[in-house]
Amino acid sequence: xxxxxxxxxxxxxxxxxxxxxxxxxxxxxxxxxxxxxxxxxxxxxxxxxxxxxxxxxxxxxxxxxxxxxxxxxxxxxxxxxxxxxxxxxxxxxxxxxxxxxxxxxxxxxxxxxxxxxxxxxxxxxxxxxxxxxxxxxxxxxxxxxxxxxxxxxxxxxxxxxxxxxxxxxxxxxxxxxxxxxxxxxxxxxxxxxxxxxxxxxxxxxxxxxxxxxxxxxxxxxxxxxxxxxxxxxxxxxxxxxxxxxxxxxxxxxxxxxxxxxxxxxxxxxxxxxxxxxxxxxxxxxxxxxxxxxxxxxxxxxxxxxxxxxxxxxxxxxxxxxxxxxxxxxxxxxxxxxxxxxxxxxxxxxxxxxxxxxxxxxxxxxxxxxxxxxxxxxxxxxxxxxxxxxxxxxxxxxxxxxxxxxxxxxxxxxxxxxxxxxxxxxxxxxxxxxxxxxxxxxxxxxxxxxxxxxxxxxxxxxxxxxxxxxxxxxxxxxxxxxxxxxxxxxxxxxxxxxxxxxxxxxxxxxxxxxxxxxxxxxxxxxxxxxxxxxxxxxxxxxxxxxxxxxxxxxxxxxxxxxxxxxxxxxxxxxxxxxxxxxxxxxxxxxxxxxxxxxxxxxxxxxxxxxxxxxxxxxxxxxxxxxxxxxxxxxxxxxxxxxxxxxxxxxxxxxxxxxx
Numbered sequence: 150x151x152x153x154x155x156x157x158x159x160x161x162x163x164x165x166x167x168x169x170x171x172x173x174x175x176x177x178x179x180x181x182x183x184x185x186x187x188x189x190x191x192x193x194x195x196x197x198x199x200x201x202x203x204x205x206x207x208x209x210x211x212x213x214x215x216x217x218x219x220x221x222x223x224x225x226x227x228x229x230x231x232x233x234x235x236x237x238x239x240x241x242x243x244x245x246x247x248x249x250x251x252x253x254x255x256x257x258x259x260x261x262x263x264x265x266x267x268x269x270x271x272x273x274x275x276x277x278x279x280x281x282x283x284x285x286x287x288x289x290x291x292x293x294x295x296x297x298x299x300x301x302x303x304x305x306x307x308x309x310x311x312x313x314x315x316x317x318x319x320x321x322x323x324x325x326x327x328x329x330x331x332x333x334x335x336x337x338x339x340x341x342x343x344x345x346x347x348x349x350x351x352x353x354x355x356x357x358x359x360x361x362x363x364x365x366x367x368x369x370x371x372x373x374x375x376x377x378x379x380x381x382x383x384x385x386x387x388x389x390x391x392x393x394x395x396x397x398x399x400x401x402x403x404x405x406x407x408x409x410x411x412x413x414x415x416x417x418x419x420x421x422x423x424x425x426x427x428x429x430x431x432x433x434x435x436x437x438x439x440x441x442x443x444x445x446x447x448x449x450x451x452x453x454x455x456x457x458x459x460x461x462x463x464x465x466x467x468x469x470x471x472x473x474x475x476x477x478x479x480x481x482x483x484x485x486x487x488x489x490x491x492x493x494x495x496x497x498x499x500x501x502x503x504x505x506x507x508x509x510x511x512x513x514x515x516x517x518x519x520x521x522x523x524x525x526x527x528x529x530x531x532x533x534x535x536x537x538x539x540x541x542x543x544x545x546x547x548x549x550x551x552x553x554x555x556x557x558x559x560x561x562x563x564x565x566x567x568x569x570x571x572x573x574x575x576x577x578x579x580x581x582x583x584x585x586x587x588x589x590x591x592x593x594x595x596x597x598x599x600x601x602x603x604x605x606x607x608x609x610x611x612x613x614x615x616x617x618x619x620x621x622x623x624x625x626x627x628x629x630x631x632x633x634x635x636x637x638x639x640x641x642x643x644x645x646x647x648x649x650x651x652x653x654x655x656x657x658x659x660x661x662x663x664x665x666x667x668x669x670x671x672x673x674x675x676x677x678x679x680x681x682x683x684x685x686x687x688x689x690x691x692x693x694x695x696x697x698x699x700x701x702x703x704x705x706x707x708x709x710x711x712x713x714x715x716x717x718x719x720x721x722x723x724x725x726x727x728x729x730x731x732x733x734x735x736x737x738x739x740x741x742x743x744x745x746x747x748x749x750x751x752x753x754x755x756x757x758x759x760x761x762x763x764x765x766x767x768x769x770x771x772x773x774x775x776x777x778x779x780x781x782x783x784x785x786x787x788x789x790x791x792x793x794x795x796x797x798x799x800x801x802x803x804x805x806x807x
Contacts, residue, residue, distance in 0.1 A: 171242035250324025268317025269297030277329035309347035345422030393417030519587035527597035626675030627655035644762030644769035704782035749781035
């Protein structure tokens, strides 16, 4: 056995814990190892919370290493840190070693290392979800190679779901770890959103590349799963459905009760995430070849992983090339079908789009309107957004503290820039109304992923020409404006429920905003009118991962809004669906949706069948699936929040009774 220099040997085991912003979890992991491991090393990826302080409080050695990737980070630690014990255990910060496993580990490490045939041992673990152990769903038993002899193991350099390469035979121990991430459902979804991006990259790269473990060196179960990932799953339709069926029915997830259902549902969406991102990557491959020639200094990265902050960024708006092959995403067309849209349908849509965009107009008018653009880290979008504002003589950018080149680009293009920390959309818009000195009384609020159209500018000009000659007492002081949602290179006329209205054009002396869910709604002291001409909304310009990341945050706000929304009677909510006011109708529909069971499935059927989203081709069907996932996130988060509140009330009642 090796000697410990400068420290008393207690177990002949040292622990490695990689971390990034793990303040919610780390104390539990450290409490399970610090009183018996010889050394606990926390390799931190520049956390911005108190992760390091917690580690030091428990007596762990903290090493700062900027994030390299899941496999590379651990390999760096194994190769560069001063390991002295004969045995190393790699523990995630959201895992806890149970007492039975601890005793087994110490028993193994107490024997002469050369007398032990195995070079490493697989450890079984329980997943804790919604406060309950998942004993089925295909997630138990869950074997992970974590305990090994010093110098006998390293990880294959795969971006995600990497496996350990062991120099020698392996065994299994009987004890358990518990995997319990206390950062909540929003973090759980965000993590799997990032993982799916990295998984999509691996699948696009192919089944074998430098750094990956050859198939014949993988454990049989891992080898089968990887073969299915590369050769079967990308070719299946309705990805995500099969995962749910497998987990919930075939692997008896229903025996885990409500937690098993929700766990299976959320993990089922993971396969859909992968499939649609594969399609996005294949679309980008062609575009980036051209971009590389025009802008060789620009990079493109689909994700920033666990050890870094930020989300996916795509350097161009994606368009579906005609020869894109089917990747197994919902409704994906066969090869050569041009994304499921025939040339005749595409031509018809071009005509419809031209009707609104007015691309053949010889010149823009210049209505007396001040444009305010809200943004945060929008260097991908801000240039094109400002180019669409070329008609305006008073353009303002309200930035929420961007850390990229957003502000620099805005100033280069002549916009006036203000900065205000973001608290909510409603408060940010009100701050702009109250604090930005604009040239004109009438404002148009635009987001950085939106674009003006000539037809819309013409309509605003005509309205203001009329307003100047009308009676101020009867004048309209705010206008609802429709948007055209662009996805996968086309306008989602049906799937995105065109027209969807928001008040963006208004008299700044008469209109304000209040927060509502993840967005805002207007409070107008005058009459509200409706514009006919839309603006363009490139909601996916930063990529699909960013869309899911954003809607993950939105779903948290929506679930909170649902809990605090005033209760409307069922009769009133149903009657409200027939009001001629589209804004009120949408609000009554939202109030009604909070009461609906199977809301995600109903949303999918509503978009695909009732809204005829299938006529938008595979883009419409995939968008419907994404919207249904969003509704599922709201429902699950609301249910979990209500269950937690009920548990607290019951616990408080028990304390009072005792």
